[in-house]
Amino acid sequence: MSATYDGGVGLLAVTGEPYTAAGVAPYRLALRRLRHNYTALFFGFLFLLVVAICLLAPEYARYIAHTGPNDQHITEVININGKPVDVVSLTGVPIGPTWHSRFFLGADSFGRDLAVRLLYGGRTSLAIGAMATAVTLVLATILGLVSGYYRGWVDGVISRILDIVWAYPALLLAIAIGVSLATGGISIGPIVLNSGSIFIPTFIIGIVYVPYVARPIRAEVLALREREFVEAARALGFSNLRIMTSEILPNLSSTIVVFAALQLAHSIILEAALSYLGAGVQPPASSWGTLLASGTPLFTVAPYLTLAPAALLVAACLGVNIFGDGLRQALDPRGTVAVTR
Amino acid sequence: MRRNNRLAFLGAVGVSLATVVVALGTVSAGASANSSVSAGHASGGYAPGGTLQVSMGSPPESLDPQSGYSSESQEADWLVYTPLVTYAHKSGLAGDTLIPGLATALPAVSDGGTTYTATLRKGLKYSNGVAVKASDFTYTIERDLKVGWGGDSFYTSNIVGAAAYQAGKSKTISGIVTNDATGQIVIHLLAPYGAFDNVLAFPSSGLVPTGTAMTAQSTSPPPGVGAYEITSVKPNVSFTLKKNPLFAGFHIPGIPTGYVDAVQVTIQTNANTEAQDVLDNTSDEFDWGDVLPPAYVAQVESQAKNRYTPETLAATDYFWLNVHIAPFNNVLVREAANLAVSRVALQRLASGQITPTCYYLPPSIVGAASGPCPLGAPSGNGSYSASSLGSSADVALAQKLVKRANLVGAPVSVWTENREPFQAFGTYLNAQLNAIGLKSTLKVINSGVFDPTIGSAKVDPQAGWGEWSQDYPNPGDFYLVLDARSIEPVNNLNLGYIDDPHIQSTIIRLDKVQSSDLPSVASQWQALEKYVDSKDYQINFGYEVSPFFLSDRVDFATAVFQPVFGDDWSTFELKSS
């Protein structure tokens, strides 16, 4: 997962576009390229659609399903086409999709409406994904920037820390921390997190991916600091901090934007894996991962309990992945920042 | 007769003769098959020999009898290490009866119940040929204490000098006196303990030779006296039992010598695969300690009707309520919680594998109560049947009770472990407590640390899921949970912190009664049950149901599901191939 960077981000693209000196901002050009990438646009729209319906979860619960995500209906009997049916059978098998407003996608073993839980769970998963991505990007940018700019022993120390975090088997680290925090939560100084807080998986996922993003950023910074405009800024007497933030950081923006999209997908998937192993979101709260975890034991008699959250998860990640790839192509058509995973 | 008729006549005679010969042959074959099989076996088609293939869902933590505590290890160990006293190899209540094992008879009790005297049978040998001595019993109990068997407090709190030995203050247990020449074993107790015979029947009391190492020998267990011996152990993967050829020669009445030549146990942690294997007859037994996966219940009930029985175990699932802190120190809130829990809903969450109840003692235990449950007697709300509790009317009543107690919005933490269906039980209680007006949060703890976590006085948990499965078939064992003397700062068993003088005096009085005399005090235990129920001390919701599920290779009619140890391999006979 190393990134390659050959030191020349220019607008002289392989596509043969002429270099227009008269300021067409790089983002304008990128937008133009993106607008013509119909595949990327379609999948970006797909992702937004998933986000939109998840945000509408409370409305769906109140007006269509008439039940909340944690309301149990274990012994309830409902009418389907005039016939009374147990929501949960005597041997614990829940009802399948009714394609009606109540229990549209069926119920889980507690008699809870699957569609409602799916949408509420989506909110949790997407929220964790977005926040974890933010954590990763902020930490990785700072670490990559500092280590690439200062080099020397600062770089050495930061690189070692990144090595350690990277070498630690990610899933084991996450499960171990998740398990230990699930019992009692954690309180460090002013930060107090209850054991059920979603900030715990957020931080775990965010930290696990920092080395993965920080290394390419560091590589870019190493090259950028040799450029003329940085030399000029130094000659002008700018402080190091100012050079980092006003000269180098803007040039990293396209890389960061691309990573944002990709990390969102990674974070959503890692959250699903963690919750599946019991180290992420704690019940009775739902996320796509916990839905998968509770659905898989009943897979042979109630496959929809697993397939529905899986489908939504894949749709969201697919959407953001392909859109992210389209973004990368638009911002960097020569493929110079080859994010290889 | 005319020629045609003569032929026809001869033909008819010939056919009749042939039929008679065939019939005789069948009868004699059946008779010879019968004679080579132990008494009680009527039909043909099954014969001794063969290898039984058993699946276990979790590996025994140790097959060393003085170390293993789980149902998996005891299922194997009780056939390999016969103690002085053991249980009858029978299904149902008959299996709760104690019979002499390596002792000639049940111990004679004297000195007001504090002295037990037994005599070792003559001529006994371990599976390695070494002779059994009376002093081996002392060594076995000492080994229990040194290796640190999980239930060693049954020895240290009853036998004189046992606690001192375990603490390293003496070289031997002073309360056990043996005579190798006569084979006599005398045990002195600190106080009368009616269930001590049951303690002598634990597999951990199964004799091993003096000199066996004082550390757990999990991968190569010591020799014992039993129908089978353990021949190979691959930890977490498999282990094998082979028939012990010496055992049949001892002629111990009541202990079967076994039909199959070997038992091959394989660990199969995926319950779905386990169920499928037994359905397909590639495995002979589904681990009775496992729960039939919900995806397979309907299939097994229809496809394998003739080789599957759900057995109600002597194990109760309940929710404990900490009665010495808020909000459950208020009896109205306890009653409200009891009313709001629908036992039928919990049964569905367990895929039908619990029997709904509101009483604590399981039906197979002497002293179990029956009839409508007097829940909420203090508030005068009458009595309930387990199958009707939790209706919307009950929940509405529960909400009123919480309001009357002025505890709406009181914070509660519900503790449960992560394995299913126990996690589902905790989730359900959490939702119901919220429904009646309390503010409840769920804490799901990993099963590996669940007991130490909730058993810690520092944590002082308010409510949660609990389960008690019999150590031996005696109500006194179950009432350890409600006994104030069980309250400990670590590993607390009395999670409700129940300290009721009436319960204490009754338990102390009834614990002195010998196991064989239990039926005479059954009505007193029943009265205690109703008393505990009326105080809403804990929310009992179900007796566990275990699958007795075998392949069609095994003769299901004669196979025994022992109430204490589960599938009894020494009674399983395979189809002759």
Add this chain to the structure above:
Amino acid sequence: MARFLARRLASSVLVLFTVSVLTFLIFEVIPNGNPALRIAGRTATAANIAAVEKAYGFNKPIYIQYLRTMEQIFTGKIVSYAQNLNVLSQLKADLPVTASLVLGAAVLWTLFGIIFGLVAGLNAGGRIDTAITVLNFVGISAPSFVIGYVLIYFLSFKFHVFPSSGYVGLSDPLGWADHLVMPWFSLAILYTGIYAQVLRSRVVDTLNEDFVRTARAKGLSRRRVLLHHVLRTSISPIVSLCGLDVAAVLGGSAIIIEVVFNLPGVGNYAAQSIGALDVPPVLVITMFGAFAVVIFSTIADVIYALLDPRIRVASSL
């Protein structure tokens, strides 16, 4: 190069030490995780528990416990808390399973990644390219355990093509492969997608390079150009990636797949041990995983640096 390797060795030792300390501390922090409680048994009194603590040394300060555990690991005498088993011998028994799983999947994903990447790259911009690209991304976007369950449902439960779980040793090669086909594909689909995408973009870039145009102009067949020029330059990142990905899988996806398919491998052992809060196996496996990552990333960096001197500047560590 020697200096580079020496530096790498020093940092590897540091990494392993830190990883071990971190793991140890994480489990120390767990409330009520006192292993003495579990070892002492269900009916243990405070006195029993104190006796166990003394016997195992749990009452000593934490750094002494750490040193003691490290000593046990390096002398091979490390025993788990839950089961009285030597951890290293358990690992030795479990390793072939995990190795079969990961290496088999690696072969599959490299093979299919190259094939799909080539086909897509050669048809760049066309319909085949778009179709393969979307397929690749579906592979990247689906969690491996979900793919696993879907495969089990269709190929095992409904149509009985493969067994749903378990592992059969190499002594029965057909059974061994039979049990591993679905796990292999579950793991491989993700990386096939990634590799195919990487190779595709490299192929597209290389095809536009001058030397390829020259070769074609010279009259070389398309196939020869493909194999000798395009493929050679495009493969180099794949090779180094493969090593790193094997290491990453060992510490990540392999664990979940082993749990889903009930394969008695190192990952399953780790998941069970964490669940039981059994520190010794987790410690050993974590160090083993970290060691694998360090080794593979060193090898990958060496190969990469040898193949492409430009890179040495940018990504040397």
